[in-house]
Amino acid sequence: MSEPVPPHAVYTDEEVVAFYSRFEEQRPAELAWVQENRELLGESRVLDLGVGAGRTTPLLMPLSRTYVGVDYSPPLVHAARERFPDADLRVGDARSMPWIEPASIDVVVFSFNGIDTMGSDDRALVLAEVFRVLRPGGWFLFSSHNQDAHGYRRLARFERPRLSRVWLKRTARRLSALARHARMRRDEVFGDGWSIINDEAHDYRLMHFYATKEYQEQALAGAGFELAQVYRQDGRHWTGPDTESLDLHYWCWKRG
Ligand SMILES: C[S@@+](CC[C@H](N)C(=O)[O-])C[C@H]1O[C@@H](n2cnc3c(N)ncnc32)[C@H](O)[C@@H]1O
Numbered sequence: 295m296s297e298p299v300p301p302h303a304v305y306t307d308e309e310v311v312a313f314y315s316r317f318e319e320q321r322p323a324e325l326a327w328v329q330e331n332r333e334l335l336g337e338s339r340v341l342d343l344g345v346g347a348g349r350t351t352p353l354l355m356p357l358s359r360t361y362v363g364v365d366y367s368p369p370l371v372h373a374a375r376e377r378f379p380d381a382d383l384r385v386g387d388a389r390s391m392p393w394i395e396p397a398s399i400d401v402v403v404f405s406f407n408g409i410d411t412m413g414s415d416d417r418a419l420v421l422a423e424v425f426r427v428l429r430p431g432g433w434f435l436f437s438s439h440n441q442d443a444h445g446y447r448r449l450a451r452f453e454r455p456r457l458s459r460v461w462l463k464r465t466a467r468r469l470s471a472l473a474r475h476a477r478m479r480r481d482e483v484f485g486d487g488w489s490i491i492n493d494e495a496h497d498y499r500l501m502h503f504y505a506t507k508e509y510q511e512q513a514l515a516g517a518g519f520e521l522a523q524v525y526r527q528d529g530r531h532w533t534g535p536d537t538e539s540l541d542l543h544y545w546c547w548k549r550g
Pocket residue numbers: 301305314317343344345346347348349350364365366367370386387388389405406407408409411
């Protein structure tokens with residue numbers, strides 16, 4: 295059996311850190327959500343989990359009453375601090391944040407499927423920790439891979455052959471990634487409405503959690519959250535099975 299690469303090792307890798315440090319683009323679902331919740335954000339203490347190199351910091355910080363970003367990768371937090379020296383950015387693990395007071399946060403965000411490198415047990419820890427730090431009625435936004443997406447187990451595509459050094463380098467890299475995939479896919483797990491698969495992110499180095507919207511809704515209800523809205527990848531509201539979005543954004547609130 296192949297050993298999956300621990301996600302923490304991927305997120306501290308120099309090349310991956312460089313990738314996220316250049317990454318600025320805000321995603322359509324995030325923009326749609328911000329547009330609809332601007333007023334709420336203005337009154338909110340916001341906790342941005344898995345903040346990485348701070349892609350979401352310039353989106354959320356100016357709109358929030360207070361803002362804290364947290365990530366368990368020290369080099370990514372370092373990169374985020376370099377980009378946004380005025381932001382409160384900390385190294386921490388979303389599964390356990392004892393330094394955050396219970397019920398002291400209004401809005402928690404876990405963007406860009408950051409929660410999906412965790413399996414069921416760790417996801418449950420994150421949901422419990424988010425529940426603990428949120429005030430009753432507080433809100434949680436996260437994105438997660440959509441198991442209903444058409445071709446969700448697609449393989450990396452190869453570029454049309456062009457005899458150049460760059461092409462040869464890229465092709466060699468793809469081949470080695472596919473060899474890794476052939477090993478790692480033996481560890482894939484398929485459940486009812488969810489799966490943990492080795493997709494092409496970061497050259498097939500990660501196992502990612504995928505689920506249907508129905509599974510997510512049930513898991514959230516079990517953890518004390520009520521789903522208020524689901525955003526498709528293009529920012530429109532979810533209205534029925536969505537085979538186009540590779541991930542969905544879930545917007546839910548803490549009962550209690
Ligand atoms: C796909 S990256 C997204 C980074 C950033 N949110 C963005 O959109 O550019 C996922 C991030 O989640 C972080 N992460 C994963 N598991 C975590 C955990 N248990 N606690 C804190 N951060 C975590 C990773 O270090 C990584 O920075």
